[in-house]
Amino acid sequence: MGHTIIEKIIGRNTGKDVKPGDIVTVNVDRVMIHDIFIPFVADKFEEMGFTELWDPDKVVLIYDHLVPASQVDDTRHFRTGNAFVKKYGLKNIHRSDGICHQLMTEAGYVKPGHIAFGTDSHTTTYGCVGAFSSGIGYTEMASVLGTGQMWIKVPETIKITVNGKLPEHVTSKDVILRLIGDLGADGATYQALEFTGTAIEAMSVASRMTIANMAIEAGAKCAVFTPDEKTADYCGITLTDAERSLKGDPDAGYVREICYEASDLVPVMACPSQVDNIRPVRELVGVSIDQVFIGSCTNGRLEDLQCAAAILKGKKVAPFVKLIVTPASRKIYREAMADGTLAALSEAGAIITHPGCGLCCGRAGGILTDGERVVATNNRNFLGRMGTSKVEIYLASPATAAACAAAGKIVEP
């Protein structure tokens, strides 16, 4: 019988012919630790009795949630991280370059076929380049740092096919939100999502990142895309035959197959306070809003900012509404400056913050209070995620978010 992409990646890593449900030990290609968890990882690592990293080159430490510190104790995380870097000879460290998930592929740490783990649930993002990546806790990370290995259960795969051409102003964010709504917040728990179809092939790697990033919101272990020429360009590599062959076999065993016709899809929002509470934007038109947030590892990339800038061109953010734009990385920020995107957004009245997690991680960047409503392009609208439990969070695409900012209420892009 044939294999799904994820079975192929795990199979090649372990040298075994694997099937869903097998418990196997994999050799890890990359790990990512971010600032919130480095003190815990460092503690556990030493508590476990390790004295050296299994391979310092494969470890990436990224400060993003706490940069710059909004509470005085936050800087302790930098001090602990810096000490860990020195002590164990870590070379890959980013102290203010942007969001971890953006940097892992942008800076070339994760390539097609890799197996990568990170101390963050949105580690699923790296599936955008055809890697198997998933989030783990800091204790598990400490053991991977020492051993370079991790046991996993080979996941079942759900195949999602999107064929055709997406209508104007319908983005990959609408695709993944719609899918999460259909699957439910736990509809893919322990499973892998494999994306294919002509609409997926037409997407940029950045758009695929949005989808892979949010796979976790359906409970998925990971999400994967077949590496293609766009992937090769993005990663700055020439694809090998092995990498090119990372596609689902026709006779692979899928636990479920879901097909969408792209032209049927419409702009949607995840309504408070579940990610799977999906409704078409047109049903929500007119709901007043206080703030709009465009950013995060889900939708803080150049194409997202360009899309927002195009929609806001010649317009202004509505009075008494704030539009906060947080580019996902230093590189994106600079590119968006170079091509005039940030200037256009600023001209429209956007507040452009430094690259990082910003509002999405709920520690700074535009926290809200009781009775306020925000349209946001990030990945979670959980209760209390961006302030008090009486803040209403609507998740949307950058196109929808930008249109809402100009209107001061929910509108279709």
Place this chain on the structure above:
Amino acid sequence: MSETFSGKVWVLGDDIDTDIIIPTEYLALKSVEDMKPYAFSPLRPDLAGQMNPGDIIVAGKNFGCGSSREQAPEVIKALGIRCVVARSFARIFFRNAINNGLLLIENADLHDAVTEGDTVQVEVNRQITHNGKSYPIASLPANLVEILEAGGLVKAMRKRNGLD
């Protein structure tokens, strides 16, 4: 792994996410002990203060969905919760809980049957008993039992590294 205990039940709903279990703003507090009072605060601000060691959480589906923050199972463990019974668990939470030696049990029916404040009896890897009715539970895979029996992943690794 065989063990029997009983405890008072706290009932929670479906999709209890990690931001509910411990909100992001408290994650940078120095220790899990410092975070304890804020557990479940977005949903039930008083709950953490009411829980006692040995209590049991019974929840609906997808318990622990959301982020990979390990403080979520840790804070539950720090509150003295003996085990969490849920219809289903989110996967990162599941791994993290096992790695920290927090027992999780999947059961589809108990949630509908219990009322907060009830007492249930748990026989690990066998069944839960409530009001005279028993609810069978599945055995854990061997590799997880190994970690749980070692008392969590840290202890398992210490053993591997010849420290314990």
Place this chain on the structure above:
Amino acid sequence: MGMTMAEKIIACAAGVDTVHAGDIQTVTLDRLMSNDGTTHLTIDMYNNDLKHPRIQDVEKLVWIVDHNMPCDSPKTAGTHKKMRDFAREHGITFYEGEGVCHQIMLEKHVRPGELIFGADSHTCAYGALGAFGTGVGCTDYLYAMVTGSSWLLAPETIRFNLTGELPQGVYARDLILTIIGRIGANGANYMAMEFAGEGLHSLTMSDRISICNLCVEAGAKTALMEVDDVAMDYLKTHGREPKACFTSDPDARFAAVYDIDLSEIRPVVAKPHFVDNVVPARECLGVKIDEAFLGSCNNGRIEDLRVGAAVIKGKKVAPEVRFLVVPASREVYQQAMAEGLLDTFMEAGAIVMNPNCSVCWGSCQGVIGEGETLISTGTRNFKGRSGHRDSFVYLASSATVTASAVRGEITTADTL
């Protein structure tokens, strides 16, 4: 006996012919600025404590959210919401996320000859445009909001006659820190500090704002500068006309007169924890830093960013140092972007933030931790001002701050 600039502005605002230091006058205020530091308390008093709540002239009011921007906690969000809702209900001119209040006031509102209350101590910055700006608390602010007027004790004036020009690599900030170091943290308490002389004409508007802004750190009630061509050009560029241009009479009485030769000023640093703890920068060389901050109402203008960018171009921020670059307003941000300065900072590894008060005020992103050291172009280095109570803040010019960010320890730009 003639009158000082301060006395003339007060006389004009009081509708009388002469005023002398020590007189208490009831004055009509031209403009009332308030920011998110205290406006929530003003609103509470307005709603709860007034017998007849009213606003004398809503056109005078300018409200600005700048201190915690964007917001970092639900409590702060609540204070912002209260301010936003009130401004919307009453039609008050309202800025949120546009930049630091004093910079916005100078760009968009302040006119020479005006008497302005601001619920912020650095309101004295408006003297750079020949306006009498002074900081008040929220109760004084509320009284003025309700009545359009207030009482004011006419201050004595210390006059600083400036001659010569600042040497290359020395900035207005070095000058004002030197002055504060000389006269002390209460050396001008209750007084006006007036700057005049041919040396003044050599200073840019940005220099002048820097100087006036910091005068409160010597205790001054206000700072004042004559309006010359440089100031008139700035006004014209920003589309405004003066209310009135005053100068001190030749026979005006000054409490003290200092003659300062700008060419003798050298780079200085104010050491923790007092603004008047000023020493030559070379005495602090080698102090290890954790963070550097280029921004604030004192030093976050385009001129300051140009200085910083020139210092750092082609270099990198030291690995473990956080270098925050925070333009003072949207206007500055956009210009700095257009000139490529922001890219220079980004390329070097700096963290370019949205216009706001940032770490200068110490309660939003950028705070420093226990035992950490910050070198800053902000306004104050009080104990705990920028974060943990056991942390250290050094104040210096944009050149010194940027050079220190590159080296990871306090250093002057000429030695880089």
Place this chain on the structure above:
Amino acid sequence: MGKIFRFHSDVDTDQIIASQYILFPTIDEMKTYAFESLDPTFASRVQPGDFIVACENFGCGSSREQAPGVLKALGVKAVIAKSFARIFYRNAINIGLPVIVCKELYDQVADQDHMELLMQEGLIRANGQTFTCTKLPDQMQRILDQGGLIASLNKED
């Protein structure tokens, strides 16, 4: 009689109440953080009727009215210093917190000594000595007598 809490020169408004607290919704929520960086126990030790005695330039720095506000909310009866920074001085009077200039007191008392303030007479008694305070300007005395600026405004209305 009240207890004296004695502070040095140039106590700035950030020491009286730090920036991270001043956007709290009400003064009552901030008051427990008064003097946190100088003496974290101050707010719990000070009793209504106690006094603050300081050297020169008390209250320098920002215009935050929260500074005199938290002292008043904690029940501090008056602040006596050799000199005050002007915005703090004006703010205190405006909210009805007596701020009294007395050049001699500071050097004659220690922390936790007791003192008595005779407002009408403009006198302070402490350690068996009597000290004369500097008189407030009439304008300010009037505001203080009426219970603060808002009370005086309401009276005019």
